[in-house]
Protein backbone atom coordinates (compact mmCIF):
# COMPACT_ATOMS: atom_id res chain seq x y z
CA UNK A 1 0.00 0.00 0.00
CA UNK A 2 1.87 3.08 -1.13
CA UNK A 3 -0.26 5.77 -2.77
CA UNK A 4 -2.08 8.45 -0.81
CA UNK A 5 -5.66 7.60 -1.91
CA UNK A 6 -5.28 3.98 -0.81
CA UNK A 7 -3.93 5.15 2.54
CA UNK A 8 -6.96 7.47 2.94
CA UNK A 9 -9.31 4.53 2.43
CA UNK A 10 -7.50 1.63 4.08
CA UNK A 11 -4.65 3.01 6.20
CA UNK A 12 -4.33 2.48 9.93
CA UNK A 13 -6.59 -0.54 10.37
CA UNK A 14 -6.41 -4.02 8.90
CA UNK A 15 -9.04 -6.35 10.36
CA UNK A 16 -8.14 -9.95 10.99
CA UNK A 17 -10.34 -12.93 10.13
CA UNK A 18 -13.92 -12.28 11.27
CA UNK A 19 -13.23 -8.80 12.68
CA UNK A 20 -15.33 -5.70 11.84
CA UNK A 21 -14.62 -4.20 8.39
CA UNK A 22 -15.14 -0.65 9.68
CA UNK A 23 -13.05 0.47 12.64
CA UNK A 24 -14.83 -0.36 15.90
CA UNK A 25 -15.84 2.51 18.20
CA UNK A 26 -14.45 1.55 21.60
CA UNK A 27 -16.75 3.76 23.64
CA UNK A 28 -15.16 2.86 26.96
CA UNK A 29 -13.28 5.05 29.41
CA UNK A 30 -11.38 2.15 30.89
CA UNK A 31 -9.97 -1.33 30.22
CA UNK A 32 -10.00 -4.44 32.41
CA UNK A 33 -6.95 -6.47 33.55
CA UNK A 34 -6.53 -9.81 35.34
CA UNK A 35 -3.71 -8.67 37.61
CA UNK A 36 -2.39 -5.39 38.97
CA UNK A 37 1.01 -6.38 37.60
CA UNK A 38 -0.41 -6.51 34.05
CA UNK A 39 -1.69 -2.98 34.45
CA UNK A 40 1.51 -1.85 36.15
CA UNK A 41 3.51 -2.77 33.04
CA UNK A 42 1.29 -0.46 30.96
CA UNK A 43 1.72 2.37 33.46
CA UNK A 44 5.49 1.95 33.34
CA UNK A 45 5.35 2.04 29.51
CA UNK A 46 6.93 -1.44 29.51
CA UNK A 47 4.05 -3.06 27.62
CA UNK A 48 1.68 -1.82 24.89
CA UNK A 49 -2.01 -1.61 25.66
CA UNK A 50 -4.81 0.56 26.95
CA UNK A 51 -5.82 1.41 30.47
CA UNK A 52 -7.61 4.75 30.38
CA UNK A 53 -9.03 6.68 27.40
CA UNK A 54 -7.60 10.03 28.58
CA UNK A 55 -4.18 8.65 27.53
CA UNK A 56 -5.06 6.35 24.66
CA UNK A 57 -8.01 4.60 23.03
CA UNK A 58 -7.97 1.99 20.23
CA UNK A 59 -10.40 3.89 17.95
CA UNK A 60 -8.35 7.08 18.17
CA UNK A 61 -5.16 5.09 17.63
CA UNK A 62 -6.43 3.49 14.40
CA UNK A 63 -7.16 6.97 13.03
CA UNK A 64 -3.87 8.44 14.29
CA UNK A 65 -2.07 5.56 12.57
CA UNK A 66 -3.87 6.32 9.29
CA UNK A 67 -2.87 10.01 9.44
CA UNK A 68 0.68 8.91 10.32
CA UNK A 69 0.83 6.74 7.19
CA UNK A 70 -0.66 9.52 5.05
CA UNK A 71 2.02 12.00 6.20
CA UNK A 72 4.80 9.40 6.03
CA UNK A 73 5.66 9.68 9.75
CA UNK A 74 6.80 7.26 12.44
CA UNK A 75 4.36 8.10 15.25
CA UNK A 76 1.17 10.14 15.67
CA UNK A 77 -1.56 11.09 18.11
CA UNK A 78 -5.00 12.66 17.96
CA UNK A 79 -6.06 15.60 20.12
CA UNK A 80 -9.43 17.09 21.00
CA UNK A 81 -8.93 20.10 18.71
CA UNK A 82 -6.50 21.69 16.28
CA UNK A 83 -5.58 24.25 18.96
CA UNK A 84 -4.71 21.42 21.36
CA UNK A 85 -2.46 19.90 18.66
CA UNK A 86 -0.58 23.19 18.14
CA UNK A 87 -0.25 23.72 21.90
CA UNK A 88 1.03 20.22 22.67
CA UNK A 89 3.38 20.24 19.68
CA UNK A 90 5.13 23.36 21.00
CA UNK A 91 4.80 22.73 24.74
CA UNK A 92 6.29 19.23 24.35
CA UNK A 93 9.73 20.80 23.72
CA UNK A 94 9.36 24.37 25.10
CA UNK A 95 9.22 25.25 28.79
CA UNK A 96 9.18 28.46 30.81
CA UNK A 97 12.26 30.48 29.80
CA UNK A 98 12.40 29.09 26.25
CA UNK A 99 11.92 30.88 22.94
CA UNK A 100 10.67 29.87 19.50
CA UNK A 101 10.19 31.40 16.05
CA UNK A 102 6.91 31.39 14.14
CA UNK A 103 5.77 32.61 10.77
CA UNK A 104 3.39 35.53 11.32
CA UNK A 105 1.06 34.11 8.64
CA UNK A 106 -0.77 31.60 10.83
CA UNK A 107 -4.28 30.89 12.08
CA UNK A 108 -5.60 33.67 14.37
CA UNK A 109 -6.22 31.28 17.27
CA UNK A 110 -2.67 29.96 17.03
CA UNK A 111 -1.30 33.51 16.85
CA UNK A 112 -3.09 34.37 20.10
CA UNK A 113 -1.95 31.11 21.75
CA UNK A 114 1.66 31.96 20.88
CA UNK A 115 1.61 35.71 21.53
CA UNK A 116 -0.56 35.81 24.66
CA UNK A 117 -1.12 32.48 26.40
CA UNK A 118 2.34 30.94 25.93
CA UNK A 119 3.84 34.28 26.93
CA UNK A 120 1.94 34.04 30.24
CA UNK A 121 3.60 30.65 30.66
CA UNK A 122 7.03 32.21 30.19
CA UNK A 123 7.55 31.04 26.61
CA UNK A 124 8.55 33.79 24.20
CA UNK A 125 7.85 33.87 20.47
CA UNK A 126 9.39 35.90 17.64
CA UNK A 127 7.15 36.29 14.61
CA UNK A 128 8.74 36.45 11.15
CA UNK A 129 7.30 37.11 7.71
CA UNK A 130 6.57 33.90 5.74
CA UNK A 131 8.67 35.56 3.03
CA UNK A 132 11.68 36.16 5.31
CA UNK A 133 15.10 35.49 3.80
CA UNK A 134 17.52 32.96 5.30
CA UNK A 135 19.51 35.86 6.71
CA UNK A 136 16.44 37.40 8.36
CA UNK A 137 15.46 34.03 9.81
CA UNK A 138 18.95 33.35 11.14
CA UNK A 139 18.91 36.68 12.99
CA UNK A 140 15.90 35.56 15.08
CA UNK A 141 17.67 32.65 16.79
CA UNK A 142 18.75 32.87 20.42
CA UNK A 143 20.55 30.35 22.63
CA UNK A 144 17.17 29.29 24.09
CA UNK A 145 15.34 28.91 20.75
CA UNK A 146 13.71 25.45 20.59
CA UNK A 147 11.74 25.27 17.33
CA UNK A 148 10.43 27.02 14.21
CA UNK A 149 6.71 26.97 13.35
CA UNK A 150 4.73 27.77 10.17
CA UNK A 151 1.67 26.87 8.09
CA UNK A 152 1.99 25.30 4.62
CA UNK A 153 -0.91 27.43 3.35
CA UNK A 154 -1.89 29.96 5.99
CA UNK A 155 -5.44 30.41 7.22
CA UNK A 156 -6.73 33.02 6.44
CA UNK A 157 -3.91 34.94 4.68
CA UNK A 158 -3.35 32.06 2.17
CA UNK A 159 0.41 32.74 2.10
CA UNK A 160 2.42 29.67 1.05
CA UNK A 161 5.47 28.78 3.14
CA UNK A 162 8.84 27.88 1.61
CA UNK A 163 9.11 24.73 3.76
CA UNK A 164 12.53 23.71 2.44
CA UNK A 165 14.05 27.10 3.30
CA UNK A 166 12.53 27.18 6.79
CA UNK A 167 13.65 23.57 7.44
CA UNK A 168 17.22 24.33 6.31
CA UNK A 169 17.57 27.32 8.62
CA UNK A 170 15.94 25.48 11.55
CA UNK A 171 18.31 22.52 11.13
CA UNK A 172 21.39 24.73 10.77
CA UNK A 173 20.43 26.15 14.17
CA UNK A 174 19.81 22.72 15.71
CA UNK A 175 16.03 22.89 16.11
CA UNK A 176 13.07 21.15 14.43
CA UNK A 177 10.53 22.70 12.03
CA UNK A 178 6.87 22.18 12.98
CA UNK A 179 4.36 22.65 10.17
CA UNK A 180 0.59 23.08 10.51
CA UNK A 181 -0.52 21.26 7.35
CA UNK A 182 -4.27 21.75 7.84
CA UNK A 183 -5.14 23.43 4.53
CA UNK A 184 -3.31 21.25 1.97
CA UNK A 185 -3.70 17.97 3.94
CA UNK A 186 -1.21 15.20 3.09
CA UNK A 187 -3.13 14.64 -0.14
CA UNK A 188 -1.76 17.88 -1.62
CA UNK A 189 1.49 18.32 0.35
CA UNK A 190 3.55 16.16 2.67
CA UNK A 191 5.89 18.54 4.55
CA UNK A 192 8.19 15.69 5.70
CA UNK A 193 9.24 15.25 2.06
CA UNK A 194 10.56 18.85 2.20
CA UNK A 195 12.41 18.58 5.51
CA UNK A 196 9.78 19.39 8.13
CA UNK A 197 10.15 17.37 11.34
CA UNK A 198 6.71 17.50 12.95
CA UNK A 199 3.32 18.13 11.39
CA UNK A 200 0.11 19.29 13.10
CA UNK A 201 -3.46 19.34 11.84
CA UNK A 202 -6.80 20.83 12.66
CA UNK A 203 -8.66 17.71 11.51
CA UNK A 204 -11.78 19.85 12.04
CA UNK A 205 -11.20 21.21 8.53
CA UNK A 206 -10.77 19.17 5.32
CA UNK A 207 -9.89 15.88 7.03
CA UNK A 208 -13.29 15.75 8.73
CA UNK A 209 -14.72 17.81 5.91
CA UNK A 210 -18.38 17.58 6.95
CA UNK A 211 -18.49 20.07 9.82
CA UNK A 212 -19.02 17.18 12.25
CA UNK A 213 -16.18 16.93 14.76
CA UNK A 214 -13.58 19.34 16.13
CA UNK A 215 -10.22 17.57 16.36
CA UNK A 216 -6.47 17.70 15.87
CA UNK A 217 -3.47 15.52 15.14
CA UNK A 218 0.31 15.59 15.64
CA UNK A 219 2.66 13.49 13.50
CA UNK A 220 6.41 12.97 14.01
CA UNK A 221 8.68 12.30 11.02
CA UNK A 222 11.08 10.48 13.37
CA UNK A 223 13.97 12.26 11.63
CA UNK A 224 14.97 14.96 14.08
CA UNK A 225 17.85 13.68 16.21
CA UNK A 226 17.11 15.09 19.67
CA UNK A 227 20.10 13.24 21.14
CA UNK A 228 22.48 15.53 19.21
CA UNK A 229 21.28 18.40 21.43
CA UNK A 230 20.60 16.86 24.87
CA UNK A 231 21.08 20.20 26.65
CA UNK A 232 18.49 21.83 24.39
CA UNK A 233 15.87 19.07 24.72
CA UNK A 234 16.28 17.74 28.26
CA UNK A 235 12.65 16.60 28.39
CA UNK A 236 13.39 14.03 25.69
CA UNK A 237 17.02 13.20 26.48
CA UNK A 238 17.16 13.01 30.30
CA UNK A 239 15.15 10.91 32.79
CA UNK A 240 11.51 11.90 33.37
CA UNK A 241 11.05 11.78 37.13
CA UNK A 242 7.28 11.89 36.69
CA UNK A 243 7.57 8.61 34.77
CA UNK A 244 9.85 6.42 36.88
CA UNK A 245 12.99 7.92 35.38
CA UNK A 246 12.29 6.93 31.78
CA UNK A 247 14.47 8.62 29.14
CA UNK A 248 12.18 8.86 26.12
CA UNK A 249 14.90 8.86 23.44
CA UNK A 250 16.58 5.82 24.99
CA UNK A 251 13.43 3.77 25.43
CA UNK A 252 11.55 4.75 22.26
CA UNK A 253 14.27 5.93 19.86
CA UNK A 254 14.21 9.16 17.88
CA UNK A 255 11.23 7.69 15.94
CA UNK A 256 8.99 7.39 19.00
CA UNK A 257 10.31 9.66 21.76
CA UNK A 258 8.45 12.87 20.89
CA UNK A 259 4.93 11.40 20.58
CA UNK A 260 5.39 9.02 23.54
CA UNK A 261 6.37 11.97 25.73
CA UNK A 262 3.44 14.07 24.48
CA UNK A 263 1.01 11.27 25.34
CA UNK A 264 2.60 10.08 28.58
CA UNK A 265 3.11 13.56 30.08
CA UNK A 266 0.90 16.08 28.32
CA UNK A 267 -2.21 13.99 27.65
CA UNK A 268 -1.90 12.59 31.16
CA UNK A 269 -1.74 16.05 32.73
CA UNK A 270 -3.83 18.18 30.35
CA UNK A 271 -6.41 15.68 29.09
CA UNK A 272 -7.05 17.21 25.66
CA UNK A 273 -8.29 13.81 24.49
CA UNK A 274 -10.51 13.22 21.44
CA UNK A 275 -13.77 11.36 22.01
CA UNK A 276 -13.65 7.88 20.37
CA UNK A 277 -16.84 8.71 18.44
CA UNK A 278 -15.21 11.85 17.06
CA UNK A 279 -12.22 9.80 15.92
CA UNK A 280 -14.67 7.49 14.13
CA UNK A 281 -16.35 10.46 12.40
CA UNK A 282 -12.94 11.81 11.42
CA UNK A 283 -12.11 8.46 9.85
CA UNK A 284 -15.26 8.60 7.71
CA UNK A 285 -14.00 11.95 6.43
CA UNK A 286 -10.52 10.59 5.75
CA UNK A 287 -11.91 7.74 3.67
CA UNK A 288 -12.99 10.21 0.97
CA UNK A 289 -10.44 13.00 1.57
CA UNK A 290 -8.48 12.39 -1.65
CA UNK A 291 -11.70 12.53 -3.70
CA UNK A 292 -13.16 15.56 -1.93
CA UNK A 293 -10.01 17.68 -1.83
CA UNK A 294 -9.78 17.60 -5.65
CA UNK A 295 -13.28 19.02 -5.92
CA UNK A 296 -12.62 21.71 -3.27
CA UNK A 297 -9.54 22.80 -5.24
CA UNK A 298 -11.35 22.66 -8.58
CA UNK A 299 -14.16 24.83 -7.18
CA UNK A 300 -11.67 27.18 -5.45
CA UNK A 301 -9.69 27.77 -8.62
CA UNK A 302 -12.77 28.16 -10.86
CA UNK A 303 -14.43 30.62 -8.50
CA UNK A 304 -11.18 32.56 -7.91
CA UNK A 305 -10.86 33.01 -11.70
CA UNK A 306 -14.50 34.01 -11.99
CA UNK A 307 -14.10 36.60 -9.20
CA UNK A 308 -10.86 37.92 -10.69
CA UNK A 309 -12.64 38.63 -13.99
CA UNK A 310 -15.62 40.34 -12.31
CA UNK A 311 -15.56 44.18 -12.38
CA UNK A 312 -17.46 44.38 -9.05
CA UNK A 313 -14.58 42.60 -7.30
CA UNK A 314 -11.66 44.84 -6.28
CA UNK A 315 -9.05 42.13 -5.66
CA UNK A 316 -8.70 38.34 -5.29
CA UNK A 317 -6.18 36.32 -3.29
CA UNK A 318 -5.90 32.62 -4.06
CA UNK A 319 -2.54 30.83 -4.16
CA UNK A 320 -3.58 28.77 -7.20
CA UNK A 321 -4.05 31.82 -9.47
CA UNK A 322 -1.34 32.64 -12.02
CA UNK A 323 -1.36 36.19 -10.58
CA UNK A 324 -0.49 34.93 -7.06
CA UNK A 325 2.78 36.20 -5.55
CA UNK A 326 3.32 32.61 -4.38
CA UNK A 327 2.98 31.03 -7.84
CA UNK A 328 6.51 29.56 -7.80
CA UNK A 329 5.99 28.08 -4.31
CA UNK A 330 2.66 26.59 -5.39
CA UNK A 331 4.28 24.98 -8.45
CA UNK A 332 6.91 23.46 -6.17
CA UNK A 333 4.97 22.38 -3.09
CA UNK A 334 1.35 22.14 -4.24
CA UNK A 335 1.29 21.01 -7.90
CA UNK A 336 -2.02 19.15 -7.42
CA UNK A 337 -3.95 22.03 -5.87
CA UNK A 338 -3.96 24.32 -2.85
CA UNK A 339 -7.35 24.57 -1.09
CA UNK A 340 -10.93 25.70 -1.56
CA UNK A 341 -10.58 28.97 0.35
CA UNK A 342 -10.46 32.28 -1.54
CA UNK A 343 -10.18 35.81 -0.12
CA UNK A 344 -11.43 38.80 -2.05
CA UNK A 345 -12.45 42.42 -1.69
CA UNK A 346 -15.61 43.89 -3.09
CA UNK A 347 -15.84 47.31 -4.72
CA UNK A 348 -17.63 49.57 -2.20
CA UNK A 349 -15.82 48.39 0.95
CA UNK A 350 -17.38 47.43 4.28
CA UNK A 351 -20.94 48.53 3.35
CA UNK A 352 -20.99 46.66 0.03
CA UNK A 353 -19.50 43.55 1.60
CA UNK A 354 -22.20 43.47 4.26
CA UNK A 355 -24.99 43.84 1.67
CA UNK A 356 -23.42 41.19 -0.54
CA UNK A 357 -23.19 38.68 2.30
CA UNK A 358 -26.84 39.19 3.27
CA UNK A 359 -27.92 38.42 -0.27
CA UNK A 360 -26.18 35.05 -0.55
CA UNK A 361 -28.52 32.07 -0.54
CA UNK A 362 -26.41 28.90 -0.97
CA UNK A 363 -23.21 30.17 0.61
CA UNK A 364 -23.80 30.48 4.37
CA UNK A 365 -22.25 32.92 6.84
CA UNK A 366 -20.13 30.89 9.29
CA UNK A 367 -16.82 31.11 11.15
CA UNK A 368 -15.66 27.92 9.51
CA UNK A 369 -13.80 26.77 6.42
CA UNK A 370 -13.15 23.50 4.62
CA UNK A 371 -16.67 22.16 4.95
CA UNK A 372 -18.56 20.23 2.25
CA UNK A 373 -21.02 23.17 2.27
CA UNK A 374 -19.73 26.51 1.02
CA UNK A 375 -19.46 29.22 3.65
CA UNK A 376 -18.11 32.72 4.05
CA UNK A 377 -17.09 35.30 6.60
CA UNK A 378 -16.74 39.09 6.52
CA UNK A 379 -14.36 39.80 9.42
CA UNK A 380 -15.05 43.57 9.46
CA UNK A 381 -18.72 43.05 10.36
CA UNK A 382 -18.38 39.77 12.28
CA UNK A 383 -15.27 38.49 14.08
CA UNK A 384 -13.41 41.85 13.91
CA UNK A 385 -16.39 44.22 14.12
CA UNK A 386 -15.06 46.16 17.10
CA UNK A 387 -12.05 47.37 15.07
CA UNK A 388 -11.86 50.56 13.03
CA UNK A 389 -10.79 50.43 9.37
CA UNK A 390 -7.27 51.55 10.37
CA UNK A 391 -7.02 48.90 13.09
CA UNK A 392 -8.25 46.26 10.64
CA UNK A 393 -5.56 47.17 8.11
CA UNK A 394 -2.88 46.92 10.79
CA UNK A 395 -3.76 43.27 11.43
CA UNK A 396 -3.80 42.41 7.73
CA UNK A 397 -7.58 42.40 7.28
CA UNK A 398 -8.96 45.05 4.94
CA UNK A 399 -12.52 46.29 5.60
CA UNK A 400 -13.73 44.83 2.31
CA UNK A 401 -12.13 41.38 2.84
CA UNK A 402 -14.45 38.41 2.44
CA UNK A 403 -13.14 34.90 3.09
CA UNK A 404 -15.07 32.31 1.14
CA UNK A 405 -14.63 28.57 1.54
CA UNK A 406 -15.89 26.70 -1.48
CA UNK A 407 -17.46 23.35 -0.70
CA UNK A 408 -18.44 20.40 -2.86
CA UNK A 409 -21.50 21.90 -4.61
CA UNK A 410 -21.57 22.34 -8.40
CA UNK A 411 -19.50 25.40 -9.27
CA UNK A 412 -22.16 26.77 -11.65
CA UNK A 413 -24.58 27.08 -8.72
CA UNK A 414 -21.94 28.78 -6.55
CA UNK A 415 -21.20 31.26 -9.36
CA UNK A 416 -24.92 31.96 -9.82
CA UNK A 417 -25.29 32.61 -6.08
CA UNK A 418 -22.43 35.13 -6.10
CA UNK A 419 -23.75 36.72 -9.31
CA UNK A 420 -27.25 37.32 -7.87
CA UNK A 421 -25.81 38.64 -4.58
CA UNK A 422 -23.55 41.08 -6.46
CA UNK A 423 -26.60 42.41 -8.31
CA UNK A 424 -27.98 43.58 -4.96
CA UNK A 425 -24.88 45.61 -4.13
Ligand SMILES: *Cc1c(COP(=O)(O)O)cnc(C)c1O
Pocket residue numbers: 081082083084086107109110151154155180182183201202203204205214215216
Ligand atom coordinates in the same frame (compact mmCIF):
# COMPACT_ATOMS: atom_id res chain seq x y z
C1 LIG B 1 -8.93 25.83 12.48
C2 LIG B 1 -7.48 25.82 12.52
C3 LIG B 1 -6.78 25.55 13.70
C4 LIG B 1 -7.48 25.31 15.01
O1 LIG B 1 -8.27 24.14 14.96
P1 LIG B 1 -9.50 23.89 15.92
O2 LIG B 1 -9.89 22.48 15.65
O3 LIG B 1 -10.55 24.91 15.58
O4 LIG B 1 -9.02 24.06 17.32
C5 LIG B 1 -5.40 25.51 13.65
N1 LIG B 1 -4.74 25.73 12.51
C6 LIG B 1 -5.38 25.99 11.35
C7 LIG B 1 -4.58 26.23 10.11
C8 LIG B 1 -6.76 26.05 11.31
O5 LIG B 1 -7.39 26.33 10.14
